[in-house]
Amino acid sequence: MKVLIQRTSGFDTPGPSNHLLKALIEDMISAGFSVHLVQASIKKIGEEMNSDLKKLDGFTWDTLERKDIPKNRFVRRYLEEVQYTFRSVKYWKKVNDIDAVYIISCPTALYGIVLTKIILKKPLFYGIQDMFPGSAVNSGVMGNRFIAKIFYLLQKIAYRYSDIITVISEDMKNKVVEQGVPEKKIFMIVNWFDDRTVHEVLWEENRFVKKYNLSTKKFYVQYAGTMGYVFDYKMVLAVAELLKEYNDIEFHMIGQGSQKEVFIEEKSKQKLDNIYFFPLEPQNMVSDVYSACSICMIPLKKRIIGNSVPSKAGLLMMCNRVIVNSVDSDSEYFKMFSEYDMGISASNDDPKAVADAILELYRDEDERQRMAKNAHEFGEKYYSRTVNTKKFIDLFHLIVDKKNRTEG
Known part of the structure; x- marks a missing residue:
């Protein structure tokens, strides 16, 4: 079986989906698939293509250059992304014997979905990582209700053209069903950790600990990931204020994101000396980073959890770390941690409850x-x-076999 994968970013741009896609491609090749990836080069921070993937027989790729447009320039960024999708068409056409297409979610996924359906006429698999426009609306990025309504209507077209849709949580599945998608078309597959490589790293062997000379006498509350619009930095500030009298509790914020600068400014204004910032670490440091905390804090803005899910949860579990969530109290994600007694969820409108959990x-x-x-x-x-x-x-086999039976 040959699968075409279309995405709007690339391995040169750090992101939470890179390790997921790498693992998926490796396992597809091991299962006898051939894979062709069309990706974009934007940040040019890392390699154009992951070095492990380059070695795989049966894997090929094309990389198209894209402009690095700030997220706050939404219209310009959106139009450029649409243009990139149309530029991708000629790269799809040159790939022979495609059996199925996999489109990875993004704000402009609709165009890739419709174009591949019309041009390639193959079974289409739509993998939703972050729901649009729901995530943008609920994080405050998209405030115009009329524009949001238009994008919701466009998203319904994307759902209709997709043969199979995957979501990464029950909350997200409920959101898609609410938008009129038949439940039988939706499958939940969580964002996984790589159980071959991710593991707890002992303190004395931990490279992150050694790099920053961390003390065994401190209690570290960590957030490692993207500090973007869904990340509730105000909750971190409020909780850090409540716990500032505890000299041995430190908040470690690791990574980058659109909200990091304002977060740092607010931290300085409030004179919170218990919050520390660290740069993004390379992918091979994941186990060391997550093993360097006492607990992890995941603060999400209200109404985000149904549109996006923390990809780091599984990684932290494998590193034997407990999560304190600040999320909507009526979500399935919130309830899951209490049900399985594996962490603490507190409402994201109650900083004291989060502080008490810590x-x-x-x-x-x-x-x-x-x-x-x-x-x-x-x-x-x-x-x-x-x-x-x-x-x-298994789902790729399902949609291709279904098409073959229909044509037969």
């Missing part, structure tokens, strides 16, 4: 270790690469 784990190491053990077991069962890439592979 203090509970700060004061009780036995409880922390018990929850970490439960989280690790849950992660192995539900979030592992081994379990979830197979689900993707």
Whole structure:
């Protein structure tokens, strides 16, 4: 089977989806697939193509140059992304014997979906990582209701043209169903961790710990990831203010994002000396970074959890770390941590509840270790690469076999 994968970013641009796509391609090749990837080069921070993928027989790719337009220039960025999709068409046409197409979600996914359906006429698999425009609306990026309504209508067209849709949580599945998509068309596959490489790194061997000379006498509350519009930095500020009298509790913010600068400015204005910022670390440091915290804090703005899900949850579970979530209290994600006793969720309109959750784990190491053990077991069962890439592979077989039966 030969699959064409279309995405609007590339491996030279750091992002939470890179390790997921790498693992998926590797496992598809191992299962006997051929894969051709069309990607964009934007940031030019890393290699054009992951060095491990370059070695795979049966994997080919094309990389198109794109402009690096700031996210706050939405119209210009959107139109450039549409143009990139149309430029991709000639690269699709040169790939022979395509059996299925996989489109990775982005604000302009509709155009790739419709064009591949019209031009290639192949079964189409739409993988949703971040729902648009829901995520933009609920994070405050898209404030105009009329424009949002138009994008919701366009998104329904994308759903209609897709043969299979995957989502990464039950909350997201509910959102898609609410928009009129038949439930039988939607499959949930979570963002996995690579159970072959991700693991807890002991303190004395931890490269991140050594790099920043971290102390064993501190309690580290960590957020490592993108500090973008869905990230609730105001919650971190509020919680850090409530806990500033605890000299041995430090908040470590690791990574980049559109909200990082304003976050740093507000931290300085409030004179919060218990928040520390660190740059983004390379992918091979994932285990070291997540193993360097006492607990992880995941603060999301209200109404985000149904449109986007923290991809780091599984990684933290594999590193034996407990998560304190600040999310909507009526979400399935919120309830999951209590149900499986593997972390603490607090409402994202209640900074004191978040601070109390952190203090509970700060004061009780036995409880922390018990929850970490439960989280690790849950992660192995539900979030592992081994379990979830197979689900993707099975779905590709499903849509291609269904088409062959129909044509036969």
